[in-house]
Structures are given as C-alpha cells and as structure tokens.
Amino acid sequence: MKKWLRRHETYVFLVIVLFSIIITSQNASFLTLENLFDLLKSYSFLGILAIGVLFVLISGGIDISFTAVATVAMYVMAIATIQYGGNMLTAFLIACSVGVALGLINAVIIYVFNIHSIITTIATLNIFYGVLTVLSGGKWIYGFPTWFREFADRRVLTLTNEAGVQYGLSTITLIWLAILIMAWVILRYTTLGRGLYAMGGNPDSAARVGFNIFRLQMFVYAFMGFLAGIAGVIQALLVQTVAPNSIVGKELDVLAAVVLGGASLFGGTGTLLGTMLGVALIAVMSNGLTMMRVPSFWYNVFIGLIIIISVSASAYRRRQRERRMIAVEAE
Amino acid sequence: MSGVGTNMTQPFLSMQNVSKRYVGVQALDAVDFEINKGEIHCLVGENGSGKSTLIKIISGAVRPDEGAQIEIKGERFLDYGAIDAIHRGIEVIYQDLSLFPNLPVAENIALSQIVARGNRFVNWRDVQHIAEEAMDRIGVELSLDELLADILIADQQLVAICRALTRDVRLMIMDEPTASLTRKEVDSLLAVVHDMQSKGIATLFVSHKLDEVLQIAERVTVLRDGEKVGTFSSQELDDEKLTMLMTGKRVEYTQYVAEGQNDDVLLEARNLSKRGNFQDISFQLHRGEILGITGLLGSGRTELALALFGANPPEAGEILVRGRPTHLNSIQEAIGLGIGYVPENRLEQGLIMKQSIGKNIVITILKKLLNEFGLIDLNATQATIHNWIEELSIMVPSAGSPAQNLSGGNQQRVVLAKWLATDPDILILDGPTIGIDVAAKRAIHDIIRELAKQGIAIILISDEVPEVLQNCNRVIVMHKGRFIAEYDPQQATVDEVQDAIYLAGNYSRYRPRS
Amino acid sequence: MFSREYSESLTLGLVMVGVLLLMWLLNGSQFVTIGNLQSMAFQLPELGILSLAMMITMLTAGINLSIIASANLCGIVTALILTRYVTPETAGAETMALVVLAIAAGLLTSVIIGLLNGALIAIVDVSPILATLGTMTLLNGVAIVVTKGYVISGLPEPVRFIGNGVVLGIPTPMIIFIVCAAVMALLLNRTRLGVNIYMIGSNPTACYFAGVNNAAVLMKTYLISGLYAGIAAIIMISRFNSAKADYGESYLLLTVLASVLGGTSAAGGFGKVSDLVIALIILQLVSSGLNLLQISNFLTLAIWGIILISVMVVNHVTQQYRERRVTA
Known part of the structure; x- marks a missing residue:
C-alpha cells in the first residue's frame, strides 16, 4: 500500500477514475465499449509516439524532431504506395526505414559532435520539415489504394450497437498494443533496455560498466524514428490523406503526455504504465469534454491546468522526499 | 591479525x-x-x-x-x-x-x-x-x-x-x-x-x-x-x-596564541535546539577569537554552522549578535549582520566554478559597487577584485579566468576573499582546508590567524583534530548534536580530544578482527 | 590565443560576413537596396525580441516555452480593448488614450504571466521546461476561450504605426528592438540582477550560500521574459493588424535556435546579447536573400537548422582542438 502511494502512476490513475465518474454521470455513453474502442483507435497515434519519446527521455535525451520524421516517413510511404502499389507490410517497412534513417542522423550529430539533444533535434526538425515541404511543394496527397483504405476499417472484434452500427477493436489498436508489449520487453528484460535506464541515470558510469554509449544512443533515436514511421502510417490510415502540416507542431503535446505519466526530463526514470496513463488522461479529458458538451475551445485550458497541477505536485513530493532523506542521514 | x-x-x-x-x-x-x-x-x-x-x-x-x-x-x-x-x-x-x-x-x-x-x-x-x-x-x-x-x-x-x-x-x-x-x-x-x-x-x-x-x-x-x-x-x-x-619539507606547526582577542562578545548562542540537528547549544564568541568545533560527520556541526548563518533557523533558543537578539531567518539577514560562511563543499557550495574569479569575489558585495544610476561601477569592481587578489596573494592567470582553473588552495582563497569583501565581524569556516595540499593548508591557516588578529571572530569547524588544536584558542567537541567537551589547546593533546570524539558514541577506534 | 568566448563570437562574425557576401553574390545589387534593408529591419524585431525573452531564461539554465502563448494572449487583450472601445467616432486624443491604455493592459497581462511562471519555477520549484509547458498550454487555452478561436482584427491607426511606421528612415519595430536589446545588454552586464542571472545559471547552490536571493532573481527573470513577450505581442498585432490565439507558433523553437546560435548555452550561465543580435542578423540575411531568390520559406527553415548545427560543430571541434593542446 505504502509503495503504491509513492508512485506517480497511482495518482494519475485516480485522477482518470475521478474524471471518468464525473463524465459518466453527465453522459452515460462515455463508459461504453463503443466509445472505448473508438478512443483506443484514434489515440493509437499519440500512444505510439509517446512510447518513443519515453525511450528518449529515459536515456537522458529529448527529441523534438519526431513529428517531422513522422511526416517525412508518411510522405515517402504515401508516394511509394500510390505510385508503385504494394501492401500494408511494404508501407510500414518503407515508413520505418525512413524513420530509422532520420533517427540515426540525430544520434550521430548528438553523439559525435556532442551537441545537446534538444538543440540538435530543434535544428533537424526544421531541416527535415523544410526540405520535405520544399520537395513536396507542400501538396496534399489523396487517393490511396483500396487495400490501404480497407485496412483502416479492419477489426479483430466486431460488435453491433442498438442502432445497428458496427464497431469493435481496430487492427490499428492491435498494432499499438504489439508495440507496447515489445517496448515493455525491451525496457524490462533486455540488457539494452536496462542500459537505457543506466545511461539516463549516470552516463559516465554506464560507459564504465561496459555499455557502448554510442550504440545505445543510436538505438534510442533509431527506435524513436521507427515508431515515428509507424505513427506516420497510422496517421495516414486514420485520415486517409497526407498533409505536410498535420503532425508537425504536436511535438510538445506528446511530450506533455509523457511528462504527465511521470517520466523525468533529466533521464533515468519513467515507465510505460505511467506513459500510457498519461495518454489515457489526455484522451479521457478531451473526449470527456466533448461528451459533456463543453465547447472544444476549453480543451487546452483544462490540459494546461492538469499539467501545471501535476508537475507542481511532483515537485512538492520530491521536496518532501528530500527532506525525509536528510532526516534519515541526520540520525 | x-x-x-x-x-x-x-x-x-x-x-x-x-x-x-x-x-x-x-x-x-x-x-x-x-x-x-x-x-x-x-x-x-x-x-x-x-x-x-x-x-x-x-x-x-x-x-x-x-x-x-x-x-x-x-x-x-x-x-x-x-x-x-x-x-x-x-x-x-x-x-x-x-x-x-x-x-x-x-x-x-x-x-x-x-x-x-x-x-x-x-x-x-x-x-x-x-x-x-x-x-x-x-x-x-x-x-x-x-x-x-x-x-x-x-x-x-x-x-x-x-x-x-x-x-x-x-x-x-x-x-x-x-x-x-x-x-x-x-x-x-x-x-x-x-x-x-x-x-x-x-x-x-x-x-x-x-x-x-x-x-x-x-x-x-x-x-x-x-x-x-x-x-x-x-x-x-x-x-x-x-x-x-x-x-618534501618539514612543516613546523606552531600553536596559535590569541592576540587580538578581547572581551567583546560578538556572537552568542543561548540554548539553541533543532530536532534532529542540534540540542541545547550555548556559547560565546569574542572579537579576535578562533573557536574550534570538531566532531564526527553527522555530529550536527554543519547544521549548527548553517543555523548561525541563517540557513537553518533553530526551533528554540536565542542567537545574539553584538549583544542584540536576532532571528536569523535568512542568509541575507546573516550577511547584513556581518556574518560570513565558508561552506564545507567548495565545489558545489563555495564557488561558481565555471564563472570568473572576479565575479566570484564580488558576488557578495554587488550592492556596494553600484554607481549613482544603480549600475555596477566597472572601475570600482575591477579595483575591488584586484585588491583582494593581491591581499590574499591569490595566484591567478587573470581575474577573468574561470575559478575551476585554480588549485584547491587558491580556490579557497577566492572563497575567503568573497567573504572578507563584505567586511565581516564573524566568519564561520566549515572544513576550510578539505582537499587542500599540506603546504597550501598552512598558508590558509596563516590567513585565518591574521584575520583573527585584525579582530574578526572566527568559528573553525573541522574533523581534523590537529587542525583545530593548532589554530584555535578554544576547542569544543560536538557529538549527536550536543557540545560534550571543551578544551584549552594549550593543554590538551590530540589523543585526548580524539578519544572524547570516539568514546562518546562507544565507537571503538578500529581494531582488526582476529 | 583566443578564449572560448572570443572564438565563438569570431566564428559567428565570420558566418555573418560569409552569409552577407553569399547573398549579395546570389542576388546582385538588389540585395543591398534601401528597400530590402528596410524590409529586413521590419522582419527581424519580432523574432528578435522574442529571442531576448527566451535567452534571459536560458541564461539561468531555464527555458520559457510559454513566450508565444503569452504574446498571443497579451495581443488579444490589447486588441480586444482597442476593437471594443475605439470606434470611428472616437476623437484623436481619446483614441491615443485608449491605445495607451490598451497597450498598458497587454503589458500588464504579460507581467502577470511572467509572475505566474516565476512563482511556479522559483517558489513551487518546478523545472522550467515543465512549468512553462503547462503555462503554454493554459495560456493558449485561455486565448482560445477568450476569442472563441476567431481573429480579432481592425486596429486603429496609431497602433498600426508601431509595427509599420518609419522614423528617420528606420522602421519603428527596429527602433523598439534596438531599445530592447540595449536595455537587456545593460541589465545583464551592469546590474546586480544581471550578474546574479549568470551566476545562478552556473550554480544556484553556491549563489544561495553567497547570499543571493535565488527565488527573487528567478521571479524577475521570468517577469522580464514575460514583459518582452508582451512587447513583441504589440509589434505582432500591429503588423498583422489583428490578434489570434495561434499566431507565430513556429517562432517558439526558432527563438531557442536563435539563442543557441548566438552562443547562449543550453546549460546556462553563458551568452551575450551582442552575439544574439549577430545570430539574428545571420538568420534574417538568409531569410531575405532566399526570399529574393523566390525560394520557399521552408527551405529557409532548413538552412537555419543547418547553420545552427554547423556552428555548433565548429565550436565543438575548435574546443576539442584547444583542449588537446592544453592536456595532450
């Protein structure tokens, strides 16, 4: 019990429960499978990117450029798919390769020239995005093949509501889930994953223990790029159009979700559970406001307040903890 | 064995x-x-x-x-x-x-x-x-x-x-x-x-x-x-x-004899207590005196020093500066009353390593260096910096180079300069020679003695018993937040004080296990 | 031998001259016409003042992600007052009074926002990036709620002069920027607050033990940052002749880019206004030069990014070289 009270995740979870109760009391259709499945589909984009950002934060870095990476991956995938055909697998492969390549560029700049990750990725965000917009002429892309459109509507579980409309668990959600499990295994059960925590906690010591720091850096930014590639495809699946400005500008929103989940910007801490709860909190908030018929322009006010309250509470608990430690040392 | x-x-x-x-x-x-x-x-x-x-x-x-x-x-x-x-x-x-x-x-x-x-x-x-x-x-x-x-x-x-x-x-x-x-x-x-x-x-x-x-x-x-x-x-x-x-040289230790001391009580503590920090602390500190406080790490010596510097207000008791009761709730207040503090951890607390030596010296007295427009007077600043570099014979490449380029001894002189610039009446030195070479240590001790001679009241905290015995005219042993013994360095021996420190806690000095 | 700071200023100066010559070469004589110089002088101040707002927080090892959101909110407050109370019938003197009042209200808003950020960072002890991420979202939300997402447009003539006027051949925004930069330089180099800002950026603990009131310094830092965002807001609404909740969002990361290009350390403690100004001139030269060549704005962004990384790489390499000379 005491152990749970010390965890950030517990509080986020309680807040989600509280909101859910309030929202359901106003509109019972919030807590239905239909709404839930819908949220799980539409938030898979944010959820997947959040996992990548979590990895970067754990390793002690930060990545701002992933929105541009996702956009580039999405464009290349869309052009290739429309021009040459293919299938879902090639679509993902193309997007992920592009993502990994761009991620590796970030890693090389950060490691070889020892430039802080936030500065590097602010620069590469502008570079990737700028070059893409120039090359693509800023054009929107429509007209995906039929199989691409059908995949977006595919479900692994189909139910029918009272009005006779079909709904269910989307394949897209399943992709998110698969990535989540993969990420969990990496972080928890591989030497690589523990190396990310070690590097985030104390990079010099990680090198002394025998981790190859450059390889860890390459992995983490490549993984971010990989997930950005997948997220790019999913965005294309969800809206069926590719626009240059549909993703760029959302980088801080994703960061906010991860931070709400308790990951530290100083590296070394953060859990998948927390990150997913952070995403859930944002999903519940925005969906709930719609359900309660609050005008959508109130959305950012609430999110902003939640972020401020959450980080203030964390700061308060950190200070309490420090005070406790000092008291222990003094005895 | x-x-x-x-x-x-x-x-x-x-x-x-x-x-x-x-x-x-x-x-x-x-x-x-x-x-x-x-x-x-x-x-x-x-x-x-x-x-x-x-x-x-x-x-x-x-x-x-x-x-x-x-x-x-x-x-x-x-x-x-x-x-x-x-x-x-x-x-x-x-x-x-x-x-x-x-x-x-x-x-x-x-x-x-x-x-x-x-x-x-x-x-x-x-x-x-x-x-x-x-x-x-x-x-x-x-x-x-x-x-x-x-x-x-x-x-x-x-x-x-x-x-x-x-x-x-x-x-x-x-x-x-x-x-x-x-x-x-x-x-x-x-x-x-x-x-x-x-x-x-x-x-x-x-x-x-x-x-x-x-x-x-x-x-x-x-x-x-x-x-x-x-x-x-x-x-x-x-x-x-x-x-x-x-x-490579024989370092002669001479016993400090208080010359500048008189009966002026500059700092007085009456029954200071703070839970988990220190208990029932009373003492008087005179002008020109060097009072040594020794004890183990965690004996409360640093906590007490911080209390006297306004950074760790006591829960009970009274602090009097020049006979007047004060509250000492902040460092700014302590500095205003003429108290300076050289912290234990020079790297993190004492100096701003990456910044220039000059800025480190004047950080405590910026207020005094303002001209009639409220702007920093550059000439006065340079003059002050060079004055202190000379006064304490700090070996610097230039006043503009970062403090981290200096040796430990010279860094500590910069810390001292920063406080001396405030023209203090009372200086609290917490482990002033930690990590400093033997010869440079000696030079720091000489500076401290000279300051006392000029009438500054000094509290010297150290876990090295010889250091306090040689450089103080009164030595107090602290243990578990209390003053447990007081010695006159003219008479006490290192072993005697050492024993007081260790025996108090029933800690045996190390004996190899057989 | 040059010290680190000098060598960085030197790199920056060389880049500026190089970019100037390159753009001149590419564009020919049209690059140095009065018209082009003036248009550059109109464009630079917005990003410039916002970058000053960003830079001062970075000197304390912080960051202010909320500057754009605060600028928009301040602009909206000013614009709302103006559009509501200034009508075609309002007399000249009355208009002036209202304009002054509206601008004062906008700046007051920015000061309040600065205090909010300062309180979160200095008193609640939240890390600056998180605190301002929160206020950024909140302020943006408030701006949307106040405007319901619409544009507020149609500002009276005196306000438009601030962003579009020319005094003695110099655009008014440029004059405002010069004043802002000069005041910032004076503040950083010649005041107690300025010295303390640099010192806190390098080591807040040692500052605390030297009797610096860290909380007060941080409060003032974010207050000034907010105020500068407010000043930028007035120029922005004047140039756009309108205010909206999401103007200039792309400026946010660019202010960080400009500050870092101008030698401001992301770790805090170092950075000069003069170098920032050079960095801004470089960015503006590239932007105007490419614009004359009718190259997309987005390529300009990419080139800015490339310049930033190149300068960082050069600094890194020269520093390594110097260190090897010292230790090896």
Missing part, C-alpha cells in the same frame, strides 16, 4: 619504470610500484603528485610511456590495457562510486556482470542471485529492492564494493573511499576490507586522511611531483613523517 596478508610476499602486481608525460607535464617519472597478494596498501601524495595517473595506468585506462614493465602474477604484458586489467581481476571504485541512483540496489550490483557476460536478456532472478552472492562474500546486508538514491551514502559505498566483487577481484582500488563517511561507517568499511584480505584480495587505498592511512595500511607508497619517494611499512611512519615525505 592472522598473518595471511603480511606473509604473502609474492607480488600480485609489479610495475617498473612507469612514466607518463603529457605536453608540458611529467605526470609520472620512472615510478616502480608493487603490491602483494592480499596486501592492504596505501597510495598517498599531494594533488598533482601523480596518484590518479598511476591508478589510471594500473586500471589500463591510460597507457604508460615506452619503457614501462608491467607484470601481474609473473606474467609480462607488452601492451597493457583495460581488458587485461579487468581479466586479471583489477577493479577500481572511483570517488563518485559510478553507481546508478535511479536503479534498484540489486541491479546496481549485478549490472556490470550481466554486461560482461554479454547476455542479451536480463533474468531478474539471476540479478537477485548475483547480488546476494556478492553480499555474502563480505557478509553485508542491503535491501536489494530499494532504489540506490534512497539508501545512505555508506551503504552506497558497500554497493560499489559488492559490484566489484561480482567479478573475480584480486586487486581492489579505492579512490578516497572515506571522504563522505562517518567514523562508524569508516570502521565498518575497514572491516570489510580486512574481510576481503582474508580471501586473498589486495586493496589499494588512495587517501589523504593520514590517520586512516596509517591505521589500516600495511605498506604506504608516497608520490611527490610524479616521482616515487618510497614505499614504507606503516609501522615506521607517523603523521608528521608522512607529511614530510609528501611535501
């Missing part, structure tokens, strides 16, 4: 003619070094004597210049590197411990082993097992699930040792392992070292605490200016002799 260590004269590591030249500096000059199997050996020397270069060569992190001969257990190495060191069981525990504050204790212990094995996956039962095995080897008990950041520094030290023990260690090198430990913790650390010795593991200590060195080591190797002065059996050394070997 079972004769295990001393009788095993077969050298584990033997190095001859080790030199290392960096551009412009001969860091090591034809040094021979030997450590026996299961021996406890100490490496001492002043800053820049070549200690750390030698350790880096032993651990394979730095390659020596041509001509060096390195043998481990009779095996010659032509191109000795980090891999060779690790495979032959040489482990270094650096002063910062190189641990991971964000990971659990068990993982901290086991991680290097898992990386070394080249495992791709982590089996958590395995992690637990490795950690338990390591703890068993030296008979310590640590809570394995706790995050490292949540355990005591002393326990963190044990975690670092356990981590080294997960490999087949033959030689453990510890760089300043006791710097942040209390006496009791040092004792248990030394017990662990003896325990390792009984298993045939040699230990090389790098330390500047001379009394500890003499107490634990069988042999002591002294380096000076990159050259080896010699290797000595610890029985043939004492504090004074060791100091002479390290510095």
Whole structure:
C-alpha cells in the first residue's frame, strides 16, 4: 500500500477514475465499449509516439524532431504506395526505414559532435520539415489504394450497437498494443533496455560498466524514428490523406503526455504504465469534454491546468522526499 | 591479525619504470610500484603528485610511456590495457562510486556482470542471485529492492564494493573511499576490507586522511611531483613523517596564541535546539577569537554552522549578535549582520566554478559597487577584485579566468576573499582546508590567524583534530548534536580530544578482527 | 590565443560576413537596396525580441516555452480593448488614450504571466521546461476561450504605426528592438540582477550560500521574459493588424535556435546579447536573400537548422582542438 502511494502512476490513475465518474454521470455513453474502442483507435497515434519519446527521455535525451520524421516517413510511404502499389507490410517497412534513417542522423550529430539533444533535434526538425515541404511543394496527397483504405476499417472484434452500427477493436489498436508489449520487453528484460535506464541515470558510469554509449544512443533515436514511421502510417490510415502540416507542431503535446505519466526530463526514470496513463488522461479529458458538451475551445485550458497541477505536485513530493532523506542521514 | 596478508610476499602486481608525460607535464617519472597478494596498501601524495595517473595506468585506462614493465602474477604484458586489467581481476571504485541512483540496489550490483557476460536478456532472478552472492562474500546486508538514491551514502559505498566483487577481484582500488563517511561507517568499511584480505584480495587505498592511512595500511607508497619517494611499512611512519615525505619539507606547526582577542562578545548562542540537528547549544564568541568545533560527520556541526548563518533557523533558543537578539531567518539577514560562511563543499557550495574569479569575489558585495544610476561601477569592481587578489596573494592567470582553473588552495582563497569583501565581524569556516595540499593548508591557516588578529571572530569547524588544536584558542567537541567537551589547546593533546570524539558514541577506534 | 568566448563570437562574425557576401553574390545589387534593408529591419524585431525573452531564461539554465502563448494572449487583450472601445467616432486624443491604455493592459497581462511562471519555477520549484509547458498550454487555452478561436482584427491607426511606421528612415519595430536589446545588454552586464542571472545559471547552490536571493532573481527573470513577450505581442498585432490565439507558433523553437546560435548555452550561465543580435542578423540575411531568390520559406527553415548545427560543430571541434593542446 505504502509503495503504491509513492508512485506517480497511482495518482494519475485516480485522477482518470475521478474524471471518468464525473463524465459518466453527465453522459452515460462515455463508459461504453463503443466509445472505448473508438478512443483506443484514434489515440493509437499519440500512444505510439509517446512510447518513443519515453525511450528518449529515459536515456537522458529529448527529441523534438519526431513529428517531422513522422511526416517525412508518411510522405515517402504515401508516394511509394500510390505510385508503385504494394501492401500494408511494404508501407510500414518503407515508413520505418525512413524513420530509422532520420533517427540515426540525430544520434550521430548528438553523439559525435556532442551537441545537446534538444538543440540538435530543434535544428533537424526544421531541416527535415523544410526540405520535405520544399520537395513536396507542400501538396496534399489523396487517393490511396483500396487495400490501404480497407485496412483502416479492419477489426479483430466486431460488435453491433442498438442502432445497428458496427464497431469493435481496430487492427490499428492491435498494432499499438504489439508495440507496447515489445517496448515493455525491451525496457524490462533486455540488457539494452536496462542500459537505457543506466545511461539516463549516470552516463559516465554506464560507459564504465561496459555499455557502448554510442550504440545505445543510436538505438534510442533509431527506435524513436521507427515508431515515428509507424505513427506516420497510422496517421495516414486514420485520415486517409497526407498533409505536410498535420503532425508537425504536436511535438510538445506528446511530450506533455509523457511528462504527465511521470517520466523525468533529466533521464533515468519513467515507465510505460505511467506513459500510457498519461495518454489515457489526455484522451479521457478531451473526449470527456466533448461528451459533456463543453465547447472544444476549453480543451487546452483544462490540459494546461492538469499539467501545471501535476508537475507542481511532483515537485512538492520530491521536496518532501528530500527532506525525509536528510532526516534519515541526520540520525 | 592472522598473518595471511603480511606473509604473502609474492607480488600480485609489479610495475617498473612507469612514466607518463603529457605536453608540458611529467605526470609520472620512472615510478616502480608493487603490491602483494592480499596486501592492504596505501597510495598517498599531494594533488598533482601523480596518484590518479598511476591508478589510471594500473586500471589500463591510460597507457604508460615506452619503457614501462608491467607484470601481474609473473606474467609480462607488452601492451597493457583495460581488458587485461579487468581479466586479471583489477577493479577500481572511483570517488563518485559510478553507481546508478535511479536503479534498484540489486541491479546496481549485478549490472556490470550481466554486461560482461554479454547476455542479451536480463533474468531478474539471476540479478537477485548475483547480488546476494556478492553480499555474502563480505557478509553485508542491503535491501536489494530499494532504489540506490534512497539508501545512505555508506551503504552506497558497500554497493560499489559488492559490484566489484561480482567479478573475480584480486586487486581492489579505492579512490578516497572515506571522504563522505562517518567514523562508524569508516570502521565498518575497514572491516570489510580486512574481510576481503582474508580471501586473498589486495586493496589499494588512495587517501589523504593520514590517520586512516596509517591505521589500516600495511605498506604506504608516497608520490611527490610524479616521482616515487618510497614505499614504507606503516609501522615506521607517523603523521608528521608522512607529511614530510609528501611535501618534501618539514612543516613546523606552531600553536596559535590569541592576540587580538578581547572581551567583546560578538556572537552568542543561548540554548539553541533543532530536532534532529542540534540540542541545547550555548556559547560565546569574542572579537579576535578562533573557536574550534570538531566532531564526527553527522555530529550536527554543519547544521549548527548553517543555523548561525541563517540557513537553518533553530526551533528554540536565542542567537545574539553584538549583544542584540536576532532571528536569523535568512542568509541575507546573516550577511547584513556581518556574518560570513565558508561552506564545507567548495565545489558545489563555495564557488561558481565555471564563472570568473572576479565575479566570484564580488558576488557578495554587488550592492556596494553600484554607481549613482544603480549600475555596477566597472572601475570600482575591477579595483575591488584586484585588491583582494593581491591581499590574499591569490595566484591567478587573470581575474577573468574561470575559478575551476585554480588549485584547491587558491580556490579557497577566492572563497575567503568573497567573504572578507563584505567586511565581516564573524566568519564561520566549515572544513576550510578539505582537499587542500599540506603546504597550501598552512598558508590558509596563516590567513585565518591574521584575520583573527585584525579582530574578526572566527568559528573553525573541522574533523581534523590537529587542525583545530593548532589554530584555535578554544576547542569544543560536538557529538549527536550536543557540545560534550571543551578544551584549552594549550593543554590538551590530540589523543585526548580524539578519544572524547570516539568514546562518546562507544565507537571503538578500529581494531582488526582476529 | 583566443578564449572560448572570443572564438565563438569570431566564428559567428565570420558566418555573418560569409552569409552577407553569399547573398549579395546570389542576388546582385538588389540585395543591398534601401528597400530590402528596410524590409529586413521590419522582419527581424519580432523574432528578435522574442529571442531576448527566451535567452534571459536560458541564461539561468531555464527555458520559457510559454513566450508565444503569452504574446498571443497579451495581443488579444490589447486588441480586444482597442476593437471594443475605439470606434470611428472616437476623437484623436481619446483614441491615443485608449491605445495607451490598451497597450498598458497587454503589458500588464504579460507581467502577470511572467509572475505566474516565476512563482511556479522559483517558489513551487518546478523545472522550467515543465512549468512553462503547462503555462503554454493554459495560456493558449485561455486565448482560445477568450476569442472563441476567431481573429480579432481592425486596429486603429496609431497602433498600426508601431509595427509599420518609419522614423528617420528606420522602421519603428527596429527602433523598439534596438531599445530592447540595449536595455537587456545593460541589465545583464551592469546590474546586480544581471550578474546574479549568470551566476545562478552556473550554480544556484553556491549563489544561495553567497547570499543571493535565488527565488527573487528567478521571479524577475521570468517577469522580464514575460514583459518582452508582451512587447513583441504589440509589434505582432500591429503588423498583422489583428490578434489570434495561434499566431507565430513556429517562432517558439526558432527563438531557442536563435539563442543557441548566438552562443547562449543550453546549460546556462553563458551568452551575450551582442552575439544574439549577430545570430539574428545571420538568420534574417538568409531569410531575405532566399526570399529574393523566390525560394520557399521552408527551405529557409532548413538552412537555419543547418547553420545552427554547423556552428555548433565548429565550436565543438575548435574546443576539442584547444583542449588537446592544453592536456595532450
């Protein structure tokens, strides 16, 4: 019990429960499978990117450029798919390769020239995005093949509501889930994953223990790029159009979700559970406001307040903890 | 002591003619070094004597210049590197411990082993097992699930040792392992070292605490200016002799005699108490007096100093400055009352290392350097900076270079200058000579004495008993937050005060286990 | 031998001259016409003042992600007052009074926002990036709620002069920028607050022990940062002749880019206004030069990114070289 009270995740979870109760009391259709499945589909984009950002934060870095990476991956995938055909697998492969390549560029700049990750990725965000917009002429892309459109509507579980409309668990959600499990295994059960925590906690010591720091850096930014590639495809699946400005500008929103989940910007801490709860909190908030018929322009006010309250509470608990430690040392 | 260590004269590591030249500096000059199997050996020397270069060569992190001969257990190495060191069981525990504050204790212990094995996956039962095995080897008990950041520094030290023990260690090198430990913790650390010795593991200590060195080591190797002065059996050394070997000169200690002291009470404490910090503290500090406070780490001496500096307000009792009761709720208030404080941790609390020496000196008196428009008067600022650099003979390349470029002694002079610039009546010095070379230490002491002569009242806090006895005209021993004894340095001996410190807590001075 | 700071200023100066010559070469004589110089002088101040707002927080090892959101909110407050109370019938003197009042209200808003950020960072002890991420979202939300997402447009003539006027051949926004930069330089180099800002950026603990009131310094830092965002807001609404909740969002990361290019350390403690100004001139030269060549704005962004990384790489390499000379 005491152990749970010390965890950030517990509080986020309680807040989600509280909101859910309030929202359901106003509109019972919030807590239905239909709404839930819908949220799980539409938030898979944010959820997947959040996992990548979590990895970067754990390793002690930060990545701002992933929105541009996702956009580039999405464009290349869309052009290739429309021009040459293919299938879902090639679509993902193309997007992920592009993502990994761009991620590796970030890693090389950060490691070889020892430039802080936030500065590097602010620069590469502008570079990737700028070059893409120039090359693509800023054009929107429509007209995906039929199989691409059908995949977006595919479900692994189909139910029918009272009005006779079909709904269910989307394949897209399943992709998110698969990535989540993969990420969990990496972080928890591989030497690589523990190396990310070690590097985030104390990079010099990680090198002394025998981790190859450059390889860890390459992995983490490549993984971010990989997930950005997948997220790019999913965005294309969800809206069926590719626009240059549909993703760029959302980088801080994703960061906010991860931070709400308790990951530290100083590296070394953060859990998948927390990150997913952070995403859930944002999903519940925005969906709930719609359900309660609050005008959508109130959305950012609430999110902003939640972020401020959450980080203030964390700061308060950190200070309490420090005070406790000092008291222990003094005895 | 079972004769295990001393009788095993077969050298584990033997190095001859080790030199290392960096551009412009001969860091090591034809040094021979030997450590026996299961021996406890100490490496001492002043800053820049070549200690750390030698350790880096032993651990394979730095390659020596041509001509060096390195043998481990009779095996010659032509191109000795980090891999060779690790495979032959040489482990270094650096002063910062190189641990991971964000990971659990068990993982901290086991991680290097898992990386070394080249495992791709982590089996958590395995992690637990490795950690338990390591703890068993030296008979310590640590809570394995706790995050490292949540355990005591002393326990963190044990975690670092356990981590080294997960490999087949033959030689453990510890760089300043006791710097942040209390006496009791040092004792248990030394017990662990003896325990390792009984298993045939040699230990090389790098330390500047001379009394500890003499107490634990069988042999002591002294380096000076990159050259080896010699290797000595610890029985043939004492504090004074060791100091002479390290510095190359006989440092004469003279007893301080208060000259500037008069009956003016500048600072008075009446029954100061704060839970968990200090209890029932009363004293008077006179103009021109140097009052010494000594005690173990964690005895409450720093907490008391902070209380007198407004940074740790007491819960009960009264502080009077020049006879007037004050509240001292903030540092700004204390400075306003003419109190200055030289903190224990120069690196983090004393100086802003990356910024210029000049800015570090004037940071306390910016208010006094403003012209009629409220802007900083650049001429006055430069004049003040140069005045203090000259006054305290600080050796600086230029006032604009960063403080981190200075030697420890000169850095501490900058800290003193910063406070002297405020024209204080009362100076509290918390460990003013920590990490400073013997000769430079002496110069700092001279400055302190001179200040007292000029009428400043000084509190000198130190855990080195000789330092307070030689430089104070009154010495108080603190223990568990209380004043437990007071001495007149003219009459008291070092041993007498030392005993008061250790016996109070029923801590025995270290006795080897039989 | 140059010290680190000098060598960085030198690199920056060389880049500026190089970019100037390159753009001149590419564009020919049209690059140095009065018209082009003036248009550059109109464009630079917005990003410039916002970058000053960003830079001062970075000197304390912080960051202010909320500057754009605060600028928009301040602009909206000013614009709302103006559009509501200034009608075609309002007399000249009355208009002036209302304009002054509206601008004062906008700046007051920015000061309040600065205090909010300062309180979160200095008193609640939240890390600056998180605190301002929160206020950024909140302020943006408030701006949307107040405007319901619409544009507020149609500002009276005196306000438009601030962003579009010319005094003695110099655009008014440029004059405002010069004043802002000069005041910032004076503040950083010649006041107690300025010295303390640099010192806190390097080591807040040692500052605390030297009797610096860290909380007060941080409060003032974010207050000034907010105020500068407010000043930028007035120029922005004047140039756009309107206010909206999401103007200039792309400026946010660019202010960090400009500050870092201008030698401001992300770790705090170092950075000069003069170098920032050079950095801004470089960015503006590239932007205007490419614009004359009718190259997309987005390529300009990419080139800015490339310049930033190149300068960082050069600094890194020269520093390594110098260190090797010292230790090896």
